[in-house]
Amino acid sequence: QPETWNGLYIPRYAAVLVMPWVVHRHRKLWDRPDAFMPERFHPENRERIDRFQYLPFGAGPRVCIGASFAMQEAIIALAILLSRFRFDVTSQTRPWPVQKLTTQPQGGLPMQISRRA
Ligand code: HEM
Numbered sequence: 576q577p578e579t580w581n582g583l584y585i586p587r588y589a590a591v592l593v594m595p596w597v598v599h600r601h602r603k604l605w606d607r608p609d610a611f612m613p614e615r616f617h618p619e620n621r622e623r624i625d626r627f628q629y630l631p632f633g634a635g636p637r638v639c640i641g642a643s644f645a646m647q648e649a650i651i652a653l654a655i656l657l658s659r660f661r662f663d664v665t666s667q668t669r670p671w672p673v674q675k676l677t678t679q680p681q682g683g684l685p686m687q688i689s690r691r692a
Contacts, residue, residue: 595630596678604628663687
């Protein structure tokens, strides 16, 4: 049925999407939203992030059931790869986000890979 939410008219059968890309960069939610600040996610800062402010795995009844596995897998893969190899951007590397089913770097992310001594 039609709905009005927050002053916005939503017609019958409208698809309503939550865009994590937008939520994760919202100026009302984040300090310096476009800055690369991994320390936002350090254990001592996690409490300041609301459950619905950061939702890479969704939320609610259809939340990703593989979230814990994915996080563990990513940490193991990154720890092994980064301890053995260096990944450097090249002059051709121009990261630009494109929205597919997931957000991806346009044309991939070509990098110079070298073995660590
Ligand atoms: C970084 C990796 C991953 C990301 C970012 C991710 C993200 C998501 C998101 C956003 C959803 C939708 C949540 C919603 O509808 O609200 C989802 C659902 C789901 N994910 Fe993942 N996921 C990841 C890895 C995995 C892995 C490794 C598995 C399985 C081993 C998995 C299994 C599922 C399943 C089965 C659903 C559907 C849950 C349902 O509809 O009840 N995901 N995931």
